[in-house]
Amino acid sequence: MNRRVIQSFGFLKTTAIGGLFFLLPLIVIGVLAGQVARIVWVVAVEVNGFLPTQTIVGYTIVIAISIGLIVFACFACGVFARRRFARKFSESVEKYVLMLFPRYAILKEQLTGNIGGEVLRNTLQPVLVRLPGHSRLGFEVERQAEHEDAGGSVRESVTVFLPGSPDPWSGYTIVVQSHHVEQLASPFGETVGALEQLGRGTQHLIHRYRGNFTSLETMSR
Secondary structure, three states: OOOHHHHHHHHHHHHHHHHHHHHHHHHHHHHHHHHHHHHHHHHHHHHHHOOOOOOOHHHHHHHHEEEHHHHHHHHHHHHOOOOHHHHHHHHHHHHHHHOOOOHHHHHHHHHHHHHOOOOOOOOEEEEEEOOOOEEEEEEEEEEEEEEEEEOOOOOEEEEEOOOOOHHHHEEEEEEHHHEEEEOOOOOHHHHHHHOOOOOOOHHHHHHHHHOOOHHHHHOOO
């Protein structure tokens, strides 16, 4: 009896968590839409005495002004974010957000890969990791400069996240020597997309983007 209750509770918990992550993008879109609607309403009230807001032209002007205000606010925040103390503040906030919501890092990487362009680049660099008997796609997380290992040899180690498939974010992290890692010029989104399709297109991706970068070990010299 207790076992059935525990299994039922586990099923309900797993389903509820899955539903939460399914609804999360819709919740974010809804919140953003609500904020935009609030801005549009404030602008409409302010310009009601000067523009015919009940007409198509009036609505168009109000929406254009609202979008302009949002873009200006983003630009102002971008200028503020360039300050050193602003970056430190943002990093501190992100640490607490990651403690409460670990998937924030994933959402940030996906958003950066989709709309970052040349301004914001992903911190996770696609790489090809050569392991005994096979190779795997991965993402470089960080590296440690050349140091002596226990045997006295000078090494450079790389921390690599090996993604899963079809869920790229269900993988695990390994630390390998830099000569086992080869950098790929593939876009972040395209690499994740191949993994989400059970690896379909992976060999074409490697063949297409391999060789555009030299190995990480060569680049670091």
